[in-house]
Amino acid sequence: MEYLVRKALKGDPNAFVELIEGSRQSMYKIARSYFSNEDDIADAIQDTIETAYRSLPNLKRAEYFRTWLIRILINKCIDIIRKNRKESPVEIFPDQGAPCAELKNCEFEELMCSLDEKYRTVLLLYYGEGFKVSEIAQLLDMEENTVKSRLSRGRSKFRAVWSGQNASF
Structure with a gap:
Protein backbone atom coordinates (compact mmCIF):
# COMPACT_ATOMS: atom_id res chain seq x y z
CA MET A 1 0.00 0.00 0.00
CA GLU A 2 2.82 2.40 0.84
CA TYR A 3 4.20 1.93 -2.67
CA LEU A 4 0.86 3.03 -4.16
CA VAL A 5 0.72 6.01 -1.83
CA ARG A 6 4.18 7.12 -2.93
CA LYS A 7 3.14 6.76 -6.59
CA ALA A 8 -0.02 8.78 -5.92
CA LEU A 9 2.02 11.44 -4.14
CA LYS A 10 4.16 11.71 -7.27
CA GLY A 11 1.01 12.45 -9.28
CA ASP A 12 -0.04 9.02 -10.56
CA PRO A 13 -3.86 9.18 -10.71
CA ASN A 14 -4.15 5.43 -11.31
CA ALA A 15 -2.37 4.75 -8.03
CA PHE A 16 -4.81 7.02 -6.22
CA VAL A 17 -7.76 5.22 -7.83
CA GLU A 18 -6.31 1.88 -6.76
CA LEU A 19 -5.89 3.13 -3.18
CA ILE A 20 -9.49 4.31 -3.09
CA GLU A 21 -10.75 1.04 -4.57
CA ILE A 30 -17.80 3.46 8.42
CA ALA A 31 -20.18 5.81 6.62
CA ARG A 32 -22.93 3.23 7.16
CA SER A 33 -22.27 3.40 10.89
CA TYR A 34 -23.24 7.08 10.73
CA PHE A 35 -26.09 6.93 8.20
CA SER A 36 -28.83 4.59 7.09
CA ASN A 37 -29.62 6.71 4.04
CA GLU A 38 -27.63 5.53 1.00
CA ASP A 39 -27.54 9.08 -0.43
CA ASP A 40 -25.80 10.41 2.69
CA ILE A 41 -23.37 7.49 2.61
CA ALA A 42 -22.55 8.19 -1.04
CA ASP A 43 -22.17 11.92 -0.38
CA ALA A 44 -19.79 11.31 2.52
CA ILE A 45 -17.64 8.93 0.47
CA GLN A 46 -17.61 11.21 -2.57
CA ASP A 47 -16.66 14.25 -0.47
CA THR A 48 -13.95 12.18 1.19
CA ILE A 49 -12.45 11.11 -2.13
CA GLU A 50 -12.45 14.68 -3.45
CA THR A 51 -10.87 16.07 -0.30
CA ALA A 52 -8.28 13.28 -0.15
CA TYR A 53 -7.31 13.82 -3.78
CA ARG A 54 -6.89 17.57 -3.30
CA SER A 55 -5.11 17.15 0.05
CA LEU A 56 -2.85 14.26 -0.88
CA PRO A 57 0.26 16.48 -1.04
CA ASN A 58 -0.36 17.31 2.65
CA LEU A 59 0.00 13.66 3.70
CA LYS A 60 3.22 13.52 5.69
CA ARG A 61 3.83 9.76 5.90
CA ALA A 62 2.68 7.17 3.38
CA GLU A 63 2.08 4.50 6.02
CA TYR A 64 -0.67 6.64 7.58
CA PHE A 65 -2.76 6.90 4.38
CA ARG A 66 -5.54 4.62 5.62
CA THR A 67 -5.84 6.39 8.97
CA TRP A 68 -5.72 9.78 7.24
CA LEU A 69 -8.44 8.76 4.76
CA ILE A 70 -10.72 7.41 7.49
CA ARG A 71 -10.28 10.60 9.52
CA ILE A 72 -11.35 12.65 6.50
CA LEU A 73 -14.40 10.38 6.10
CA ILE A 74 -15.40 10.73 9.74
CA ASN A 75 -15.13 14.52 9.46
CA LYS A 76 -17.28 14.47 6.31
CA CYS A 77 -19.91 12.33 8.05
CA ILE A 78 -20.02 14.76 10.96
CA ASP A 79 -20.31 17.68 8.53
CA ILE A 80 -23.29 16.04 6.80
CA ILE A 81 -24.97 15.34 10.16
CA ARG A 82 -24.55 18.98 11.18
CA LYS A 83 -25.84 20.20 7.83
CA ASN A 84 -28.88 17.89 8.00
CA ARG A 85 -29.70 19.06 11.54
CA LYS A 86 -29.66 22.69 10.44
CA GLU A 87 -31.81 22.01 7.38
CA SER A 88 -34.48 19.85 8.96
CA PRO A 89 -36.04 20.91 12.27
CA VAL A 90 -38.41 17.93 12.22
CA GLU A 91 -37.28 14.40 12.89
CA ILE A 92 -36.41 12.43 9.79
CA PHE A 93 -37.03 8.71 9.72
CA PRO A 94 -34.42 6.65 7.89
CA ASP A 95 -35.31 5.26 4.49
CA GLN A 96 -36.13 1.60 4.31
CA GLY A 97 -33.22 -0.02 2.53
CA ALA A 98 -33.38 -2.91 0.15
CA PRO A 99 -33.85 -6.26 1.87
CA CYS A 100 -30.60 -7.87 2.91
CA ALA A 101 -29.35 -10.70 0.78
CA GLU A 102 -28.37 -12.63 3.87
CA LEU A 103 -30.50 -12.66 6.99
CA LYS A 104 -27.46 -12.87 9.27
CA ASN A 105 -25.94 -9.66 7.85
CA CYS A 106 -29.29 -7.93 8.16
CA GLU A 107 -29.65 -8.99 11.80
CA PHE A 108 -26.12 -7.86 12.57
CA GLU A 109 -26.74 -4.46 10.94
CA GLU A 110 -29.96 -4.07 12.94
CA LEU A 111 -28.08 -4.88 16.15
CA MET A 112 -25.34 -2.39 15.31
CA CYS A 113 -27.88 0.29 14.38
CA SER A 114 -29.60 -0.16 17.73
CA LEU A 115 -26.43 1.04 19.46
CA ASP A 116 -25.65 4.67 20.06
CA GLU A 117 -23.41 6.13 17.34
CA LYS A 118 -20.47 6.65 19.71
CA TYR A 119 -20.37 2.93 20.53
CA ARG A 120 -21.18 1.75 17.01
CA THR A 121 -18.33 3.75 15.45
CA VAL A 122 -15.73 2.56 17.95
CA LEU A 123 -16.84 -1.09 17.66
CA LEU A 124 -16.78 -0.91 13.87
CA LEU A 125 -13.32 0.66 13.75
CA TYR A 126 -11.93 -1.84 16.26
CA TYR A 127 -13.57 -5.09 15.18
CA GLY A 128 -14.60 -4.37 11.62
CA GLU A 129 -11.58 -2.43 10.42
CA GLY A 130 -8.89 -3.70 12.77
CA PHE A 131 -7.71 -0.34 14.08
CA LYS A 132 -5.84 -0.32 17.40
CA VAL A 133 -7.18 1.62 20.38
CA SER A 134 -4.48 4.26 19.93
CA GLU A 135 -5.39 4.68 16.25
CA ILE A 136 -9.08 5.02 17.05
CA ALA A 137 -8.26 7.62 19.67
CA GLN A 138 -6.32 9.56 17.08
CA LEU A 139 -9.05 9.18 14.44
CA LEU A 140 -11.84 10.28 16.74
CA ASP A 141 -9.74 12.86 18.57
CA MET A 142 -10.31 11.42 22.03
CA GLU A 143 -8.35 9.87 24.86
CA GLU A 144 -7.38 6.20 24.65
CA ASN A 145 -9.20 5.53 27.93
CA THR A 146 -12.38 6.95 26.40
CA VAL A 147 -12.01 4.56 23.47
CA LYS A 148 -11.47 1.65 25.86
CA SER A 149 -14.53 2.54 27.92
CA ASN A 166 -32.11 -14.42 20.98
CA ALA A 167 -34.45 -14.89 23.94
CA SER A 168 -37.40 -14.36 21.60
CA PHE A 169 -36.44 -17.39 19.44
Whole structure:
Protein backbone atom coordinates (compact mmCIF):
# COMPACT_ATOMS: atom_id res chain seq x y z
CA MET A 1 0.00 0.00 0.00
CA GLU A 2 2.82 2.40 0.84
CA TYR A 3 4.20 1.93 -2.67
CA LEU A 4 0.86 3.03 -4.16
CA VAL A 5 0.72 6.01 -1.83
CA ARG A 6 4.18 7.12 -2.93
CA LYS A 7 3.14 6.76 -6.59
CA ALA A 8 -0.02 8.78 -5.92
CA LEU A 9 2.02 11.44 -4.14
CA LYS A 10 4.16 11.71 -7.27
CA GLY A 11 1.01 12.45 -9.28
CA ASP A 12 -0.04 9.02 -10.56
CA PRO A 13 -3.86 9.18 -10.71
CA ASN A 14 -4.15 5.43 -11.31
CA ALA A 15 -2.37 4.75 -8.03
CA PHE A 16 -4.81 7.02 -6.22
CA VAL A 17 -7.76 5.22 -7.83
CA GLU A 18 -6.31 1.88 -6.76
CA LEU A 19 -5.89 3.13 -3.18
CA ILE A 20 -9.49 4.31 -3.09
CA GLU A 21 -10.75 1.04 -4.57
CA GLY A 22 -8.86 -0.84 -1.87
CA SER A 23 -10.47 1.33 0.81
CA ARG A 24 -13.98 1.44 -0.64
CA GLN A 25 -15.48 -1.29 1.55
CA SER A 26 -14.00 0.17 4.73
CA MET A 27 -15.26 3.63 3.83
CA TYR A 28 -18.74 2.27 3.16
CA LYS A 29 -18.88 0.41 6.49
CA ILE A 30 -17.80 3.46 8.42
CA ALA A 31 -20.18 5.81 6.62
CA ARG A 32 -22.93 3.23 7.16
CA SER A 33 -22.27 3.40 10.89
CA TYR A 34 -23.24 7.08 10.73
CA PHE A 35 -26.09 6.93 8.20
CA SER A 36 -28.83 4.59 7.09
CA ASN A 37 -29.62 6.71 4.04
CA GLU A 38 -27.63 5.53 1.00
CA ASP A 39 -27.54 9.08 -0.43
CA ASP A 40 -25.80 10.41 2.69
CA ILE A 41 -23.37 7.49 2.61
CA ALA A 42 -22.55 8.19 -1.04
CA ASP A 43 -22.17 11.92 -0.38
CA ALA A 44 -19.79 11.31 2.52
CA ILE A 45 -17.64 8.93 0.47
CA GLN A 46 -17.61 11.21 -2.57
CA ASP A 47 -16.66 14.25 -0.47
CA THR A 48 -13.95 12.18 1.19
CA ILE A 49 -12.45 11.11 -2.13
CA GLU A 50 -12.45 14.68 -3.45
CA THR A 51 -10.87 16.07 -0.30
CA ALA A 52 -8.28 13.28 -0.15
CA TYR A 53 -7.31 13.82 -3.78
CA ARG A 54 -6.89 17.57 -3.30
CA SER A 55 -5.11 17.15 0.05
CA LEU A 56 -2.85 14.26 -0.88
CA PRO A 57 0.26 16.48 -1.04
CA ASN A 58 -0.36 17.31 2.65
CA LEU A 59 0.00 13.66 3.70
CA LYS A 60 3.22 13.52 5.69
CA ARG A 61 3.83 9.76 5.90
CA ALA A 62 2.68 7.17 3.38
CA GLU A 63 2.08 4.50 6.02
CA TYR A 64 -0.67 6.64 7.58
CA PHE A 65 -2.76 6.90 4.38
CA ARG A 66 -5.54 4.62 5.62
CA THR A 67 -5.84 6.39 8.97
CA TRP A 68 -5.72 9.78 7.24
CA LEU A 69 -8.44 8.76 4.76
CA ILE A 70 -10.72 7.41 7.49
CA ARG A 71 -10.28 10.60 9.52
CA ILE A 72 -11.35 12.65 6.50
CA LEU A 73 -14.40 10.38 6.10
CA ILE A 74 -15.40 10.73 9.74
CA ASN A 75 -15.13 14.52 9.46
CA LYS A 76 -17.28 14.47 6.31
CA CYS A 77 -19.91 12.33 8.05
CA ILE A 78 -20.02 14.76 10.96
CA ASP A 79 -20.31 17.68 8.53
CA ILE A 80 -23.29 16.04 6.80
CA ILE A 81 -24.97 15.34 10.16
CA ARG A 82 -24.55 18.98 11.18
CA LYS A 83 -25.84 20.20 7.83
CA ASN A 84 -28.88 17.89 8.00
CA ARG A 85 -29.70 19.06 11.54
CA LYS A 86 -29.66 22.69 10.44
CA GLU A 87 -31.81 22.01 7.38
CA SER A 88 -34.48 19.85 8.96
CA PRO A 89 -36.04 20.91 12.27
CA VAL A 90 -38.41 17.93 12.22
CA GLU A 91 -37.28 14.40 12.89
CA ILE A 92 -36.41 12.43 9.79
CA PHE A 93 -37.03 8.71 9.72
CA PRO A 94 -34.42 6.65 7.89
CA ASP A 95 -35.31 5.26 4.49
CA GLN A 96 -36.13 1.60 4.31
CA GLY A 97 -33.22 -0.02 2.53
CA ALA A 98 -33.38 -2.91 0.15
CA PRO A 99 -33.85 -6.26 1.87
CA CYS A 100 -30.60 -7.87 2.91
CA ALA A 101 -29.35 -10.70 0.78
CA GLU A 102 -28.37 -12.63 3.87
CA LEU A 103 -30.50 -12.66 6.99
CA LYS A 104 -27.46 -12.87 9.27
CA ASN A 105 -25.94 -9.66 7.85
CA CYS A 106 -29.29 -7.93 8.16
CA GLU A 107 -29.65 -8.99 11.80
CA PHE A 108 -26.12 -7.86 12.57
CA GLU A 109 -26.74 -4.46 10.94
CA GLU A 110 -29.96 -4.07 12.94
CA LEU A 111 -28.08 -4.88 16.15
CA MET A 112 -25.34 -2.39 15.31
CA CYS A 113 -27.88 0.29 14.38
CA SER A 114 -29.60 -0.16 17.73
CA LEU A 115 -26.43 1.04 19.46
CA ASP A 116 -25.65 4.67 20.06
CA GLU A 117 -23.41 6.13 17.34
CA LYS A 118 -20.47 6.65 19.71
CA TYR A 119 -20.37 2.93 20.53
CA ARG A 120 -21.18 1.75 17.01
CA THR A 121 -18.33 3.75 15.45
CA VAL A 122 -15.73 2.56 17.95
CA LEU A 123 -16.84 -1.09 17.66
CA LEU A 124 -16.78 -0.91 13.87
CA LEU A 125 -13.32 0.66 13.75
CA TYR A 126 -11.93 -1.84 16.26
CA TYR A 127 -13.57 -5.09 15.18
CA GLY A 128 -14.60 -4.37 11.62
CA GLU A 129 -11.58 -2.43 10.42
CA GLY A 130 -8.89 -3.70 12.77
CA PHE A 131 -7.71 -0.34 14.08
CA LYS A 132 -5.84 -0.32 17.40
CA VAL A 133 -7.18 1.62 20.38
CA SER A 134 -4.48 4.26 19.93
CA GLU A 135 -5.39 4.68 16.25
CA ILE A 136 -9.08 5.02 17.05
CA ALA A 137 -8.26 7.62 19.67
CA GLN A 138 -6.32 9.56 17.08
CA LEU A 139 -9.05 9.18 14.44
CA LEU A 140 -11.84 10.28 16.74
CA ASP A 141 -9.74 12.86 18.57
CA MET A 142 -10.31 11.42 22.03
CA GLU A 143 -8.35 9.87 24.86
CA GLU A 144 -7.38 6.20 24.65
CA ASN A 145 -9.20 5.53 27.93
CA THR A 146 -12.38 6.95 26.40
CA VAL A 147 -12.01 4.56 23.47
CA LYS A 148 -11.47 1.65 25.86
CA SER A 149 -14.53 2.54 27.92
CA ARG A 150 -16.68 2.96 24.79
CA LEU A 151 -15.47 -0.41 23.54
CA SER A 152 -16.37 -2.01 26.85
CA ARG A 153 -19.77 -0.32 27.10
CA GLY A 154 -20.47 -0.95 23.43
CA ARG A 155 -19.71 -4.65 23.84
CA SER A 156 -21.98 -4.79 26.89
CA LYS A 157 -24.81 -3.02 25.11
CA PHE A 158 -24.36 -5.21 22.03
CA ARG A 159 -24.40 -8.33 24.21
CA ALA A 160 -27.56 -7.14 25.99
CA VAL A 161 -29.37 -6.45 22.72
CA TRP A 162 -28.14 -9.73 21.26
CA SER A 163 -29.30 -11.69 24.35
CA GLY A 164 -32.69 -9.99 24.28
CA GLN A 165 -33.14 -10.78 20.61
CA ASN A 166 -32.11 -14.42 20.98
CA ALA A 167 -34.45 -14.89 23.94
CA SER A 168 -37.40 -14.36 21.60
CA PHE A 169 -36.44 -17.39 19.44
